[in-house]
Structures are given as structure tokens and as C-alpha cells.
Amino acid sequence: MSITEQEWKKEQKRVDLVRREVKKRTEQLQAQVGTVKADIVEIRKNFWDDVKVNFENAIEAAETVASMRQQSEVLGERERLHRHAQKEMKSLYRLEQTPYFGRIDFVEPGEPLQQIYLGTASFLDENDEHFYVYDWRAPVSSLYYDYSPGPAEYETPGGTVEGTMELKRQFIIRDGEIESLFDTGVTIGDELLQQVLGRHSDAQMKSIVATIQKEQNRIIRNVRNRLLVVQGAAGSGKTSAALQRIAYLLYRDRAWLSAEQIVLFSPNDMFNSYVATVLPELGEENMQQATFQEYLERRLGRVFDLEDPFLQMEYVLTAMNEPGYAARIAGIQYKASVPFMRLLEQYANRLGQEGLIFKGLKFRGEPLLSAARMREQFATYDPGMSIPNRLRLLSEWLLSELNELALAQTDQDWVEEEIELLDNEEYLQAYQKLRRQKRFRENTFDDFDRERKMLGEMLVQKRFKPLRNGIKRLKYVDVPAMYRQLFADPKRAVSLGAELPAMFAEFAEQTVEKMLQGELFYEDATPYLYLKELLEGVEMNTQVRHVFVDEAQDYSPFQFAFLKRLFPHAKMTVLGDLNQAIYAHAEKADGFGPLAALYPAEESELIVLKQSYRSTRQIVDFTRKMMPGGEEIVPFNREGEEPTITRAENTADLIAKIIDRIRNLQADQHRTLAVICKTAEESRAAYERLKDALDVKLISKETVHFEPGLVVIPAYLAKGVEFDAVILYNASQDQYGRESERRLFYTACTRAMHELHLYYLGEQSPFLES
Numbered sequence: 001m002s003i004t005e006q007e008w009k010k011e012q013k014r015v016d017l018v019r020r021e022v023k024k025r026t027e028q029l030q031a032q033v034g035t036v037k038a039d040i041v042e043i044r045k046n047f048w049d050d051v052k053v054n055f056e057n058a059i060e061a062a063e064t065v066a067s068m069r070q071q072s073e074v075l076g077e078r079e080r081l082h083r084h085a086q087k088e089m090k091s092l093y094r095l096e097q098t099p100y101f102g103r104i105d106f107v108e109p110g111e112p113l114q115q116i117y118l119g120t121a122s123f124l125d126e127n128d129e130h131f132y133v134y135d136w137r138a139p140v141s142s143l144y145y146d147y148s149p150g151p152a153e154y155e156t157p158g159g160t161v162e163g164t165m166e167l168k169r170q171f172i173i174r175d176g177e178i179e180s181l182f183d184t185g186v187t188i189g190d191e192l193l194q195q196v197l198g199r200h201s202d203a204q205m206k207s208i209v210a211t212i213q214k215e216q217n218r219i220i221r222n223v224r225n226r227l228l229v230v231q232g233a234a235g236s237g238k239t240s241a242a243l244q245r246i247a248y249l250l251y252r253d254r255a256w257l258s259a260e261q262i263v264l265f266s267p268n269d270m271f272n273s274y275v276a277t278v279l280p281e282l283g284e285e286n287m288q289q290a291t292f293q294e295y296l297e298r299r300l301g302r303v304f305d306l307e308d309p310f311l312q313m314e315y316v317l318t319a320m321n322e323p324g325y326a327a328r329i330a331g332i333q334y335k336a337s338v339p340f341m342r343l344l345e346q347y348a349n350r351l352g353q354e355g356l357i358f359k360g361l362k363f364r365g366e367p368l369l370s371a372a373r374m375r376e377q378f379a380t381y382d383p384g385m386s387i388p389n390r391l392r393l394l395s396e397w398l399l400s401e402l403n404e405l406a407l408a409q410t411d412q413d414w415v416e417e418e419i420e421l422l423d424n425e426e427y428l429q430a431y432q433k434l435r436r437q438k439r440f441r442e443n444t445f446d447d448f449d450r451e452r453k454m455l456g457e458m459l460v461q462k463r464f465k466p467l468r469n470g471i472k473r474l475k476y477v478d479v480p481a482m483y484r485q486l487f488a489d490p491k492r493a494v495s496l497g498a499e500l501p502a503m504f505a506e507f508a509e510q511t512v513e514k515m516l517q518g519e520l521f522y523e524d525a526t527p528y529l530y531l532k533e534l535l536e537g538v539e540m541n542t543q544v545r546h547v548f549v550d551e552a553q554d555y556s557p558f559q560f561a562f563l564k565r566l567f568p569h570a571k572m573t574v575l576g577d578l579n580q581a582i583y584a585h586a587e588k589a590d591g592f593g594p595l596a597a598l599y600p601a602e603e604s605e606l607i608v609l610k611q612s613y614r615s616t617r618q619i620v621d622f623t624r625k626m627m628p629g630g631e632e633i634v635p636f637n638r639e640g641e642e643p644t645i646t647r648a649e650n651t652a653d654l655i656a657k658i659i660d661r662i663r664n665l666q667a668d669q670h671r672t673l674a675v676i677c678k679t680a681e682e683s684r685a686a687y688e689r690l691k692d693a694l695d696v697k698l699i700s701k702e703t704v705h706f707e708p709g710l711v712v713i714p715a716y717l718a719k720g721v722e723f724d725a726v727i728l729y730n731a732s733q734d735q736y737g738r739e740s741e742r743r744l745f746y747t748a749c750t751r752a753m754h755e756l757h758l759y760y761l762g763e764q765s766p767f768l769e770s
């Protein structure tokens with residue numbers, strides 16, 4: 001719909017008016033901030049002057065405390081005001097550049113027409129009566145995302161409001177100037193989205209508030225369910241929806257929800273840096289960001305040398321010709337499965353009946369209390385009690401036993417010897433400590449025997465302290481041995497009713513061998529922790545209210561079961577694309593089924609996103625053919641070049657062709673370019689060959705920042721991010737010929753926004769045939 005010049009001018013005038021008001025408000029606020037700041041400086045400087053310090057008697061002391069409290073309350077209140085004002089200043093700054101991006105005219109029956117302008121924050125007139133701009137997250141704003149002109153309704157805390165939308169208008173405003181204006185018929189006009197999607201990519205993800213699509217809005221504003229699962233095609237805006245959802249929740253529940261109570265699990269650190277600016281851009285603080293590996297490291301890093309998921313991936317992608325490969329893959333799949341989870345539960349129960357494996361306590365290299373004695377004691381507890389509770393009792397018993405044993409040590413020779421060896425400082429410390437504890441009858445130090453005895457006791461207590469701490473941390477429970485035993489003795493698993501998969505014996509042997517070296521395969525880490533928690537009790541974080549899991553197709557049922565237990569008070573938002581499930585464990589998994597089974601059906605919801613926004617129509621048409629069922633994916637109507645497939649004669653030819661292509665792409669102003677390889681090794685080789693001709697960076701699992709420019713990157717690290725143009729380094733049958741490599745190949749190709757070029761040596765990948 002074309003807009004008249006007059007209408008355009010009218011809108012520009014309104015923009016000017018709002019900007020003037022924003023400036024006015026900014027100036028007022030600046031003055032206010034100045035005063036508050038001066039107040040804070042003043043209060044801090046005079047804090048002790050205004051406090052009456054007197055601790056002479058109880059009444060005076062109480063007064064002192066009261067006056068200190070009063071002072072710090074005043075200070076706290078001023079500081080809050082200051083923080084608040086600063087946040088508002090930032091939002092005013094944003095409004096001054098771009099006051100809003102949308103307008104809807106809405107009429108409720110019997111009411112006058114309302115013109116509602118939407119921006120990144122609400123902005124009211126001086127009397128707080130009239131909204132110049134509504135926050136995009138306000139209830140009324142959802143009209144903009146959910147409807148085209150015609151009958152429309154939105155939810156408020158007070159109920160549903162019905163009416164008619166008479167106009168829907170979109171703006172692009174930069175530095176206070178309207179650059180484009182569209183009136184739209186369909187949901188959110190293609191024109192604006194076309195413009196936004198046509199831009200070059202950046203090293204940081206951008207917010208999408210001006211163009212959120214209806215189905216994405218369902219994700220963003222979903223507040224009913226405990227579990228929200230989003231299955232979305234590559235580039236359908238899952239990560240974007242997740243981040244805008246976080247901003248929405250922080251706005252909606254601002255009275256009680258803070259950014260630290262939200263955690264986003266993401267695939268790697270570089271991805272974290274890629275998404276880190278979206279929330280600040282929307283005026284919100286960032287949520288906590290984590291990777292599952294970080295969590296595993298924290299829990300297990302001291303016990304084992306833990307393999308990381310990228311090393312596992314490299315093995316899966318490169319070791320096909322090594323002995324034991326097939327068994328390891330079978331192991332990876334089984335260890336991620338629900339049957340194995342059930343087996344571990346059975347096994348824990350059985351251990352509860354038969355007794356756990358303990359490590360006896362040793363002191364000074366000598367046995368102090370045997371594992372057998374612990375088992376005996378454990379067996380005396382009521383088997384109806386949970387294992388963690390029985391272990392609690394056992395720990396208490398052990399601590400009291402330890403007191404007795406310590407007492408028995410005091411007259412041992414080693415104590416005498418160590419007392420002799422105490423240096424002056426230690427001696428003095430001990431003496432003072434004993435005095436403080438008033439353990440001397442007199443104030444003198446002449447009672448020699450007594451002194452010796454006490455020093456001895458103290459010394460023994462000190463040497464026993466690590467043992468005590470170990471008991472409190474259940475270090476005497478030998479979880480590694482119990483996990484190992486399950487593999488070392490397959491009959492045990494069978495006796496628990498488990499149906500063991502093919503090659504169990506082979507991968508069991510690999511598992512045991514690895515563990516005996518003090519190492520743990522990545523696929524064992526979560527099951528191991530699961531068993532540990534079944535036995536020892538669960539670690540929980542009760543603060544966190546929302547957990548987001550991005551790239552969720554890469555998580556095993558175990559990991560989800562874990563996250564659910566770790567965050568018992570949190571709602572889960574889980575976003576993924578099964579077509580991009582690149583880890584070997586996913587091959588036999590049943591999609592998001594096991595995850596959904598963790599929650600009652602009425603508390604969970606699945607939203608499917610089919611439209612892909614990242615890539616041009618040509619690229620989506622090209623990539624979706626690689627996946628069975630890919631015809632379901634809907635490209636967004638943005639035109640671009642056809643992807644190309646080029647055969648190279650040999651490596652030198654391959655490199656020459658790629659360099660040539662990159663130079664052309666750079667001349668076309670593409671800002672982010674990736675040469676995507678299959679593995680870290682291939683990436684390194686490609687980098688070595690390109691680096692003399694081009695300014696290029698090599699991305700590895702250690703890379704923490706995503707930067708614009710030309711990079712060489714293994715496909716599994718490129719997940720979640722995007723590039724203006726992608727060059728697939730070697731799309732040959734050799735590299736991408738096995739069915740297990742299809743999804744990795746698809747993931748790599750779907751990183752391209754505007755251009756995709758594939759090169760290969762020898763035969764091309766069969767996934768390109770269609």
C-alpha cells in the first residue's frame with residue numbers, strides 16, 4: 001500500500017515531537033542523576049560523621065547500630081535511584097535514535113480509536129497519562145505481531161480485549177529520520193523483513209523485535225507451560241525467539257524476576273559471545289550463559305580427566321578405520337539412551353540392597369577403618385530408607401568413629417615426633433589456641449604433661465581434618481568403582497533384566513580401560529553423574545526460574561533428566577532442530593520424545609517452526625533437499641544467487657579456486673565469510689594453505705569471540721552462527737558419504753545467508769545428488 005507524501009510528513013512530525021520530548025526528559029533526568037550522584041558521594045563521605053559511634057553500653061550500642069542502619073538505608077535508596085535513572089537514560093538514548101518501529105490503530109467497541117506506537121521501551125508524556133510509545137512487550141503490543149488489519153484481540157491480566165485493527169504500519173527510523181514506511185496487510189509485512197534479512201551479517205546477533213513473526217511470538221509470550229519445546233528448521237529464528245522471550249519475561253515479571261535467575265545453555269563459548277549483545281540492546285541485563293561441559297567439568301573435573309564433546313566428535317568423524325570404532329559408536333548411542341538410564345536406576349537399587357562399594361579410610365598410609373566395616377554398618381540401616389539418607393547416617397557414624405580413632409592416636413610415637421618438630425610459630429599458634437579455649441587450668445605453661453597431651457590431641461585433630469572433610473563430601477563412596485563394575489561384569493547388568501545391545505562387551509571393555517587410566521569418555525560423564533546422584537543425593541539450584549537450552553538436539557535424555565533435577569523450580573524452554581543433530585548419540589535417539597516424557601503432557605507444549613529466515617530462497621531450496629522431509633521447510637521469499645558446486649582437480653586447484661571465490665565475495669562487500677571444514681584437522685590444513693594469500697582466522701574449540709571477516713571453521717563449531725557467505729571446503733563423497741554425516745553436512749550448508757559455494761575433490765557427496 002503506498003503512503004501519501006502528506007501522511008509521511010505527518011509521521012515525521014510525530015517522530016520529531018517524540019524526539020523533542022525524549023530530549024526534554026533526558027535533560028531532566030540528567031539533572032536528577034547529577035543530584036543523586038552528588039548525594040551518594042556526600043553520604044559516603046560523611047557516613048561516619050553522621051553515625052553516632054558509641055559502644056560503651058548496650059543502649060548506646062543499639063543506638064549506634066540503628067543510626068548506621070538508617071544511614072545505609074538512605075544510601076541504598078539513593079543508589080537504587082541512580083541505577084534506575086541510568087537504565088532509563090540508556091533507554092531514552094535508544095528512543096532518540098529510533099523512537100518506534102510500528103503503529104497499530106485499534107478500536108474497541110464504543111471507544112475512540114487508539115493509535116499505538118511500538119518501540120523498545122515505553123515512553124509517556126510528562127503527566128504519565130499518554131503513551132508516546134508502548135513497550136513491544138506490553139500486552140497490547142501483541143496485536144502487532146499476531147494480526148493483520150481486521151478483528152483482533154489480546155490478552156491482559158484482566159482478561160481478553162476484543163476490537164478491530166484498522167491500520168498496521170511499519171517504520172524504519174534511523175537517527176530520527178523515517179527511512180521507510182509500509183502499511184501492511186499480512187501479519188508483518190514482507191517489505192520490512194525483506195530489508196532486515198537482506199542486510200549483511202554481523203559478528204553479533206541482532207534483536208528482531210520489529211519483525212517478530214506470529215509463530216515466533218507464540219514462543220516469546222508463552223507463559224503457561226513448564227516445558228516448551230521448539231522444533232524449528234535451520235534459521236527459523238529459534239535462538240532469536242529464545243532471546244526475545246528472555247527479554248519478554250524480564251519485562252513481564254520484572255517485579256520479581258532478575259536476569260541471574262535465567263540460564264541459557266549453549267553449545268560453546270563462541271556462541272555465547274555471538275548472542276551476548278541482544279539483551280543489552282533491548283535494555284535488559286544478560287542472562288547467565290553456560291555450556292553443559294562447564295557444568296560437567298565443575299562436577300567431575302577433579303576426579304577424572306574428562307573428554308570434551310568436540311574431542312568425541314573428532315573421534316567419531318575421523319577414526320572409522322581404527323579398531324574398536326564400531327563398538328565405541330554403539331557405546332555412545334547406548335549410554336545416551338533411556339534403557340541405560342533405567343538400567344542405572346535398577347543398578348542403584350540393587351546396590352542399595354547389596355551394599356555399596358566403599359573405600360576404606362587410611363591414615364598415614366595405614367588402614368584406619370576398613371571398607372568391609374563400612375559395609376557392615378551400612379547394612380544395619382533400614383533398607384526402606386533412601387540410599388542418600390543411609391549414607392548420611394553412615395557419615396555421622398564415621399565421624400563419631402573417627403573421634404575415637406583420633407583419641408587412640410594421641411599416644412602414638414609419631415605424635416611425639418611431630419611435636420618435637422613443630423616450629424616456633426606453629427607451637428605458639430597451638431599454645432594460643434589452647435589458651436583461647438581455656439584448656440589450661442592456670443595461666444602458666446608449666447604443666448608439661450598436660451601441654452604435651454593437648455598439643456598431641458590438637459595435632460591429631462589437625463591431621464584428621466582432611467579425613468573428616470572427605471567423609472562430609474562422601475569421598476569414601478567409591479562411585480567410580482561402582483560405575484566401572486557395571487561394565488566390568490556384564491552378567492550383573494543382565495541380572496538386572498537389561499537387554500544389552502550388540503557389542504556391549506567390547507565397549508564395556510573400552511569404558512573400563514579408560515576409567516582405569518583416570519579418564520572418562522564424554523558419553524560416560526552424564527550417566528556417571530546420574531549414578532552418583534542416585535546414590536549420594538541430588539545437587540539442586542533452587543534460585544533459577546527459567547532454563548533455556550539452545551541446540552537442544554545435541555542433548556541426550558540423560559542430560560535433560562539432569563537439568564530438570566538440577567533446576568527444580570525452573571521452567572524449561574528447549575529449542576532445537578533434529579535435522580541438525582550431529583552427535584553420534586542422536587542417531588538412535590527418539591527426537592524430543594524422552595524429554596517430553598519427563599513432564600506431564602498438560603504442562604508441556606511443542607511449537608514447530610517451518611519457515612527459514614536466514615538464507616535466500618535459493619539456498620533453502622538447495623539445502624532442504626538434503627534432508628528427508630526437507631520439503632516441509634518453507635523458504636522466505638528473498639532472492640539470491642544459486643548455490644554452486646565446483647569440482648577441483650587436486651588440492652592446489654581447490655585452493656586456487658577457493659581463493660578466487662573469496663576475493664570475489666569480498667569485492668561484493670560480504671563481511672562475514674566462512675570456509676567450513678569437516679574436522680579440526682581439515683580446518684588446520686585449509687588454514688595453512690589459505691593464510692599466505694588471505695587475511696584469515698582459524699577457529700578452534702578454544703576460540704571465545706566471534707569476529708567478522710574470513711574464518712576457517714569446523715562444521716560442528718559453526719552451529720548456531722551464520723555467515724554472509726559459506727564455502728564448503730571439500731564436499732566430497734569421502735568426507736560426507738556416510739549416512740551419519742548427512743546432518744553435519746546439512747548444518748554446515750545452512751550457515752549461509754546470501755551465498756553458498758561448495759567445492760570437492762574426487763566424487764561429490766551423495767547428499768548433493770537430489
Ligand SMILES: Nc1ncnc2c1ncn2[C@@H]1O[C@H](COP(=O)(O)OP(=O)(O)OP(=O)(O)O)[C@@H](O)[C@H]1O
Pocket residue numbers: 193196197206208211212213216232233234235236237238239240241577580613614719720721722750
Ligand atoms: N522475525 C525475524 N525477523 C528478522 N530476522 C529474523 C527473524 N527470525 C529470524 N531472523 C533472522 O534469521 C537468522 C536465523 O535466526 P536464528 O539464528 O535465531 O535461527 P535458529 O533457528 O536458531 O537457527 P539454527 O537452527 O541454524 O541455529 C538470524 O539472522 C535472525 O536474525
